[in-house]
Amino acid sequence: GQSLEQPSEVTAVEGAIVQINCTYQTSGFYGLSWYQQHDGGAPTFLSYNALDGLEETGRFSSFLSRSDSYGYLLLQELQMKDSASYFCDRYNQGGKLIFGQGTELSVKP
Amino acid sequence: GAVVSQHPSRVICKSGTSVKIECRSLDFQATTMFWYRQFPKQSLMLMATSNEGSKATYEQGVEKDKFLINHASLTLSTLTVTSAHPEDSSFYICSAREARDYEQYFGPGTRLTVT
8 A cells, every 4th residue: 555644633732842742654765755835835845865864954854764664753942834734745656746634833932 | 046937826717717827948958847736734635746858757647638738948837727617616736847957946926716
């Protein structure tokens, strides 16, 4: 199978750190990507992990463990504007991107 | 750089008519373009993959005769929803990718309402 699992919603306060976990099935897996989507908008790219380890980009970091079929997105110093849906997505052969069901993050003051 | 546009942003049409949605890569050549559909509060569902100059590859369950995809140039792909029905009302989003690049650049989406 090619499905991904991530929590449906997460709530956190401004300034906090939040981790969104994602597990996936390994069939045809090439890499794990994370996208952010604000309500009514287009998804925007956050990160891509093809190899094990941590990738850091500013306040956002993404981690992948291929042996555990697991990854996560770490958001630090949360801001109100980070309230959005976050999708973990898998890259398959041919560059197809299969979206997870998304995690709705609500940042409270 | 890496901007993808879609036109129109919103369209309302009557049941039984056809609607064409355009997806353009404005500042790069997109060897591959993808079409997604998203219902409210749901994830993006990949409909089809199109490569310039060749027929689109449709995902399982997507009717190729209903959703016609043309990728005539390296900067333009079109999706035509034929004989639209109210259940086709959705948010349609395209994305584009350069050769040997993993990142997909998404268009702003087209909200289709069929009455």
